[in-house]
Amino acid sequence: MVSTPVHAADSLLGALDPLPYPRRMRELALRVRAMSPLRPVLDELEARGAYERGIAVVAASVARDTQWIAEHVADADPFVRGHALRVADSLQVPDAVYESALGDASEVVRRDLLRAIVVGRRTALADRLVDGLRCGWGDAEAARLLPGCAPETVARLLPGLFHAVTGWKTLAKRHPRAVLDAAEQALATLPEALRAPWWSRYAPAVAATVTAEPLRALALLERLRDVTSTDDADTAALAFDALARWAPWSPDAPTVLAEAATDLTDRLSWRAAANGLVTAAAGSARGARGLRQALRTLAEAETAGTAAAGPAGADGVLYDADERRDRPARRRVTYLVARLAQYARSAAGAIRPAAVAAGELLAAYDAFVPQAAEIAVFHLDLDAEPERLDRLAALMEGRPALAARTAAELGDRLGRGTLEGDPDVLLEAARRLTAHGGHSQGLLAAALTEAIGTRTGWAAPWRQQLRALRRHPVADVRDAALNQITAYE
Structure with missing residues (x-):
C-alpha cells in the first residue's frame, strides 16, 4: 500500500x-530520518494547526x-520562527533570506531577525542593512543591529546612536x-551641568567595558568623581547614583x-550619597565595606559627642535638640537603616550579607541597639540562621518597648x-526561645507562634x-499568647 502524505x-x-516530550523528540528524529520524501509530509503538517506546524519545523531541522x-x-x-532562526546558521541559510524577510516583517518579527543576525555574527549583512534600517x-x-556590525561601522555610527542603545553588554563585549x-x-562636548545626568543614564555603558x-574605563570614572563634588544637590544625586554602580570595579567608589x-x-547631597552607598552594598563586598565604614564613622561621632557633651561633628557642634539640627550623625544612621x-x-537576598554585617556593627554601640535590632528583624535568614533570633533577643534585654516593637x-x-x-x-526556634523564660525571648517566640501557627492552620505542634x-513566667508574653486565637466561638 502506497502511503500518502496525509497517512504519513x-x-x-x-x-x-502519547509520548513524553524527551521521548517524543527522539522518536520524531528516528521517523524523520526514515521518511523519503519528507517534503510532502512537511507540507501536510504545515497545513494543519499550530502543534503540527511545530512538529514540522523540528522535523525540517532534523532533516x-x-x-x-x-x-x-x-x-x-x-x-x-524561533526554531527556524536557531538552526538557520548551522544550515547556512543565505544572508539574502534575512534581507528579503526584513522588507515586510512586522515589528516583532523584525526584532527577532535582527537579534538572529547579531547572534549569528553575520557582519557583512549587518553592515549592509544598518544605514537603511536607520532611515526606515x-x-x-x-x-539593535549595531553589535553585529564591523568595528569601523560601529565607530562611524555609535556617536549618533549612543542615545538609542538599550542593552550594552553585547555591544561592549564586541566593541x-x-x-x-x-x-x-560625548563627555567632552557636554557642559558641566549635564555631565551628572549623562552618567546617571550611561554608567552601565562604561561599566560594560x-x-x-579596565584602565580606560577607570580613567573615565575619575571624571565622575569630579562631578560628585558639585554644589548642586540634583546633580550630586545623579552622580552618586552612577558612582554606586561602579562599586564592583572601582576601589575608591564606596x-x-x-x-x-x-x-x-554637607546638608544638601548626603542623602544621595547614602542611597548610593546602600546600592553599592547590595552589589559588591567592596560596597558593603563602604557601608560599614560610614556607619562606624557616624556611630563614633554620635558616641563621642554624647560622652563629651561637646564637639561631635566636622563643624565642631553636637547639635542636641537644637532649633535647626538634632543629632545629625544619628539621623543619618537612621536613614541608612531605613534604606x-x-x-x-x-x-532581600542581594543586600542581606551587607545588612547583617551592618547590624552587628551597630549592636556594639548601646545608642544604636534599636537600629541594630531593626536591621536584624528585616534581614535575618530565618531558614538558614534561626539561631540569630536568640542573639537578637539577648540584644534587647532591658528594653521591653524595643522587644515588643521588634516582635x-x-x-x-x-x-x-x-x-x-x-x-x-x-x-524549634520558638520552643528554644520559650524555654529561656526571658521577656524579649518570649515575645519573639509569641510572634513566631502566631505567624506560623496561623499559616499552618494551627497544626498540633503549634497549638x-x-x-x-x-x-x-513573664506577664507580657502570657498576654500576647492569650490574645492569639486558634478557633472562634
Whole structure:
C-alpha cells in the first residue's frame, strides 16, 4: 500500500502523541530520518494547526532541509520562527533570506531577525542593512543591529546612536573601544551641568567595558568623581547614583560615597550619597565595606559627642535638640537603616550579607541597639540562621518597648504572604526561645507562634507551643499568647 502524505502525517502524529516530550523528540528524529520524501509530509503538517506546524519545523531541522527553514525564518508563529532562526546558521541559510524577510516583517518579527543576525555574527549583512534600517525604522532599530556590525561601522555610527542603545553588554563585549571612544566624545562636548545626568543614564555603558578595557574605563570614572563634588544637590544625586554602580570595579567608589554620607557639614547631597552607598552594598563586598565604614564613622561621632557633651561633628557642634539640627550623625544612621529595610522588601537576598554585617556593627554601640535590632528583624535568614533570633533577643534585654516593637515587626514580616521560614525550623526556634523564660525571648517566640501557627492552620505542634507560651513566667508574653486565637466561638 502506497502511503500518502496525509497517512504519513497521521501515522507520525499518532506515534508521537502519547509520548513524553524527551521521548517524543527522539522518536520524531528516528521517523524523520526514515521518511523519503519528507517534503510532502512537511507540507501536510504545515497545513494543519499550530502543534503540527511545530512538529514540522523540528522535523525540517532534523532533516537539514535548508530551503524549508529559510522559508520560515520570518514565520508568524513565534515557535516556528524561533526554531527556524536557531538552526538557520548551522544550515547556512543565505544572508539574502534575512534581507528579503526584513522588507515586510512586522515589528516583532523584525526584532527577532535582527537579534538572529547579531547572534549569528553575520557582519557583512549587518553592515549592509544598518544605514537603511536607520532611515526606515529609526535609531532604536539600528542600535539593535549595531553589535553585529564591523568595528569601523560601529565607530562611524555609535556617536549618533549612543542615545538609542538599550542593552550594552553585547555591544561592549564586541566593541569596547568604540563604546569608550563614543563615551569620551560625548563627555567632552557636554557642559558641566549635564555631565551628572549623562552618567546617571550611561554608567552601565562604561561599566560594560571594564573587563575588556579596565584602565580606560577607570580613567573615565575619575571624571565622575569630579562631578560628585558639585554644589548642586540634583546633580550630586545623579552622580552618586552612577558612582554606586561602579562599586564592583572601582576601589575608591564606596569610599567616596561613605565620605560624602558622613560629612556633617554637607546638608544638601548626603542623602544621595547614602542611597548610593546602600546600592553599592547590595552589589559588591567592596560596597558593603563602604557601608560599614560610614556607619562606624557616624556611630563614633554620635558616641563621642554624647560622652563629651561637646564637639561631635566636622563643624565642631553636637547639635542636641537644637532649633535647626538634632543629632545629625544619628539621623543619618537612621536613614541608612531605613534604606536597608526598604531593600529587605524588594531585594532581600542581594543586600542581606551587607545588612547583617551592618547590624552587628551597630549592636556594639548601646545608642544604636534599636537600629541594630531593626536591621536584624528585616534581614535575618530565618531558614538558614534561626539561631540569630536568640542573639537578637539577648540584644534587647532591658528594653521591653524595643522587644515588643521588634516582635511585632517579625510577625509582620512572616505574615506578608511570602511563605518565608520553614515551619519545622521555626518551631524549634520558638520552643528554644520559650524555654529561656526571658521577656524579649518570649515575645519573639509569641510572634513566631502566631505567624506560623496561623499559616499552618494551627497544626498540633503549634497549638502545643501556644499552650506553653500561655504559661510563660513573664506577664507580657502570657498576654500576647492569650490574645492569639486558634478557633472562634
